[in-house]
Amino acid sequence: MASENILVIGGGPTGMEAARGIASIGYKVTLVEKRERLGGTPDASQYAALTPDMRSAEEAIDEMAAAITNNPNVKLMFNTTVIDSSGSVGNFKVKAIQEGKEITIDAGSVIICTGFTHFDPGRETQKYGYYEHDDVITLVDAEKMLKAGNFVRPSNGEIPKQVCFIQCVGSRDRQIGNEYCSKVCCGISSKQAIEIRQHVPGCKVFIFYIDMRMYGYWENEIYWPAQEKYKVNYVKGIATEIVKKGDKLLVKGEDTTLRRPMEVLMDIVILAVGMEPSEGTKKVADIFGVKKNKYGFIETIGGALNTVSTDVPGVFAAGAATGPADLEDCVSSAGAAAMKAIASLRLTSVPA
Numbered sequence: 001m002a003s004e005n006i007l008v009i010g011g012g013p014t015g016m017e018a019a020r021g022i023a024s025i026g027y028k029v030t031l032v033e034k035r036e037r038l039g040g041t042p043d044a045s046q047y048a049a050l051t052p053d054m055r056s057a058e059e060a061i062d063e064m065a066a067a068i069t070n071n072p073n074v075k076l077m078f079n080t081t082v083i084d085s086s087g088s089v090g091n092f093k094v095k096a097i098q099e100g101k102e103i104t105i106d107a108g109s110v111i112i113c114t115g116f117t118h119f120d121p122g123r124e125t126q127k128y129g130y131y132e133h134d135d136v137i138t139l140v141d142a143e144k145m146l147k148a149g150n151f152v153r154p155s156n157g158e159i160p161k162q163v164c165f166i167q168c169v170g171s172r173d174r175q176i177g178n179e180y181c182s183k184v185c186c187g188i189s190s191k192q193a194i195e196i197r198q199h200v201p202g203c204k205v206f207i208f209y210i211d212m213r214m215y216g217y218w219e220n221e222i223y224w225p226a227q228e229k230y231k232v233n234y235v236k237g238i239a240t241e242i243v244k245k246g247d248k249l250l251v252k253g254e255d256t257t258l259r260r261p262m263e264v265l266m267d268i269v270i271l272a273v274g275m276e277p278s279e280g281t282k283k284v285a286d287i288f289g290v291k292k293n294k295y296g297f298i299e300t301i302g303g304a305l306n307t308v309s310t311d312v313p314g315v316f317a318a319g320a321a322t323g324p325a326d327l328e329d330c331v332s333s334a335g336a337a338a339m340k341a342i343a344s345l346r347l348t349s350v351p352a
Contacts, residue, residue, distance in 0.1 A: 002090035010113035012040015014319030021338035023073035048147035052221040089314025090348030114280040116320035119170025160267035171274030182274030
């Protein structure tokens with residue numbers, strides 16, 4: 001007999017929204033999360049505020065978690081890692097390790113919401129000096145400081161006078177194989193630039209970019225306010241090297257608008273790192289036998305008209321497990337995956 005339980009793997013925003021949607025229609029859902037709590041990357045990386053509306057990330061994640069915590073249709077399983085799967089749509093037998101013990105979860109369909117990982121800027125090259133210079137940080141590092149309300153130079157605790165962002169670190173890079181745009185980095189940099197100006201009004205902020213990619217409403221919501229209200233300086237240019245000069249950082253590169261070499265001193269350099277598939281995404285894809293694209297994200301089969309179905313019937317994927325995505329993308333695709341997962345159960349339960 002087909003199982004009417006739906007398994008959601010991953011307790012970040014995508015997984016929480018998928019579970020909420022399934023439960024709201026009256027179906028049973030089991031959500032497994034490898035950490036000890038819900039929230040995913042926004043929680044683990046201590047995001048300060050959402051892009052573009054500047055809402056507290058902690059407040060938003062707590063609201064999503066509250067919708068499924070103590071919900072009678074939702075079974076939450078923390079400290080749980082999926083290790084194997086057998087069966088097919090309607091009758092998956094999924095093995096997992098929960099706090100050292102092996103368990104089996106019966107599921108009629110599965111939604112993979114295992115998210116992404118931030119690009120490691122020191123992995124391929126040290127031209128940015130991320131592991132060499134304390135004051136070279138990433139968007140993730142900056143986010144933690146902004147959440148704590150203490151944006152200072154990591155090297156000495158001083159308030160910075162001049163800060164810059166370098167865009168497309170780990171994205172749009174054919175040399176390392178990440179040819180794609182990570183979609184959110186331009187917006188997050190602009191959001192953080194605004195926050196820095198709010199926290200440290202006397203600090204000058206620069207954003208060095210190849211192209212600024214502000215899709216949808218982000219153009220008016222963060223890009224123009226950053227320039228016009230908060231006086232953030234956008235410079236079309238390429239940074240090629242960061243070296244220490246005294247107690248500051250010398251950023252070398254090219255101003256591509258003026259077509260001339262560029263050297264500027266900064267107190268803090270923030271690397272706008274892109275998205276890569278998480279280890280969990282790659283492992284779970286292999287466990288269920290779903291196809292991955294050449295970048296390691298889960299490949300969906302329906303193009304623009306079906307962004308959540310995989311090549312394995314009954315197994316769906318949503319959010320950043322399928323490629324770079326912002327929070328709106330994650331929530332929208334979670335809803336689509338929930339509906340298709342329920343539909344697949346209904347089809348398998350119809351008598352022949």
